[in-house]
Amino acid sequence: MQAHAALQAEGGALRTPDERSAAPSSPSPSTASAFPIPAPATVNLLRPTVPLKRPDPSPVTPPQDGEDRRQVLVGSFILEYVLRRSPRRSIGFMVDDNGLRVTAPKRCSLADIENAIRAKQNWILTKLDERRERRAARLDKPPLEWKDGAKLPYLGSEITLRLYHAPRNRTDFNPATNELAMGLVQGATELLLKERVKNWYKQQAEGLFAQRLDLYAPRVGVQYASFSLSSADSRWGSCTVQRVIRLNWKLMYFSLPLIDYVVAHELAHIHEMNHSPRFWAHVERVYPQYEEAKQLLRRRSQELPVLFP
Ligand SMILES: [Zn+2]
Numbered sequence: 001m002q003a004h005a006a007l008q009a010e011g012g013a014l015r016t017p018d019e020r021s022a023a024p025s026s027p028s029p030s031t032a033s034a035f036p037i038p039a040p041a042t043v044n045l046l047r048p049t050v051p052l053k054r055p056d057p058s059p060v061t062p063p064q065d066g067e068d069r070r071q072v073l074v075g076s077f078i079l080e081y082v083l084r085r086s087p088r089r090s091i092g093f094m095v096d097d098n099g100l101r102v103t104a105p106k107r108c109s110l111a112d113i114e115n116a117i118r119a120k121q122n123w124i125l126t127k128l129d130e131r132r133e134r135r136a137a138r139l140d141k142p143p144l145e146w147k148d149g150a151k152l153p154y155l156g157s158e159i160t161l162r163l164y165h166a167p168r169n170r171t172d173f174n175p176a177t178n179e180l181a182m183g184l185v186q187g188a189t190e191l192l193l194k195e196r197v198k199n200w201y202k203q204q205a206e207g208l209f210a211q212r213l214d215l216y217a218p219r220v221g222v223q224y225a226s227f228s229l230s231s232a233d234s235r236w237g238s239c240t241v242q243r244v245i246r247l248n249w250k251l252m253y254f255s256l257p258l259i260d261y262v263v264a265h266e267l268a269h270i271h272e273m274n275h276s277p278r279f280w281a282h283v284e285r286v287y288p289q290y291e292e293a294k295q296l297l298r299r300r301s302q303e304l305p306v307l308f309p
Pocket of ligand 1: 269274
């Protein structure tokens with residue numbers, strides 16, 4: 001989580017305004033644009049002292065090490081939040097699948113922070129409620145059945161999983177039939193199968209993302225230092241001041257234009273480590289339809305099944 005905080009501070013992260021929302025009045029440039037990944041429903045930090053209207057579909061995750069996890073009484077709720085100190089001058093709020101995160105100046109007192117939370121409570125509770133509803137909707141979807149004939153999202157379309165017994169494990173993708181054939185040894189588990197499918201996605205991602213980055217970098221007019229895949233992130237991409245780009249391999253679920261949008265977006269951060277109009281001008285120059293892509297990416301993210309929780 002520390003690394004994320006760093007990236008966030010640098011303003012290079014790509015998240016969704018909807019899924020990972022910054023409070024309207026907290027002018028944090030790094031939260032201006034953001035994209036969700038279909039994270040499994042794992043956590044609900046809104047622990048009520050009285051029962052909520054709606055049952056909570058998700059278990060509460062144990063706190064992660066090193067996180068400053070706190071509670072504040074807001075109306076009849078005990079609101080849990082993670083507090084981060086930063087050099088910024090104002091208190092910032094963000095709601096994502098992990099609940100509420102508050103970023104406050106180093107010298108800001110806890111009382112001031114709690115007052116700020118209370119002042120923002122309507123926005124915070126609404127956002128947490130939206131998250132909870134979405135998680136519930138995701139959980140309502142039947143999970144993918146890992147069997148022969150299963151449909152997997154791939155580059156904006158679907159591929160069919162073909163399973164057969166083989167003397168040794170092997171993976172073959174046939175682009176003509178859009179079939180991903182997995183030879184499985186006797187006794188192979190579903191866990192192993194999922195691991196191998198995931199690895200296949202990652203391999204494809206490595207090749208495709210490198211190709212797209214090399215295509216777009218000269219168009220954007222930048223050179224990136226290196227790129228790597230991310231996965232457990234709750235973001236689609238990020239870029240550091242060292243020009244290191246990370247792209248989430250789950251982008252492979254989406255069509256190429258959406259992948260290109262994220263690629264162009266992260267490369268543009270090499271010019272501007274923020275989401276200022278100047279940044280968007282760089283994006284627009286190479287990707288004029290970026291507004292549409294932004295919306296579409298957000299919609300697609302919400303529709304996705306959770307394949308690898
Ligand atoms: Zn960005």
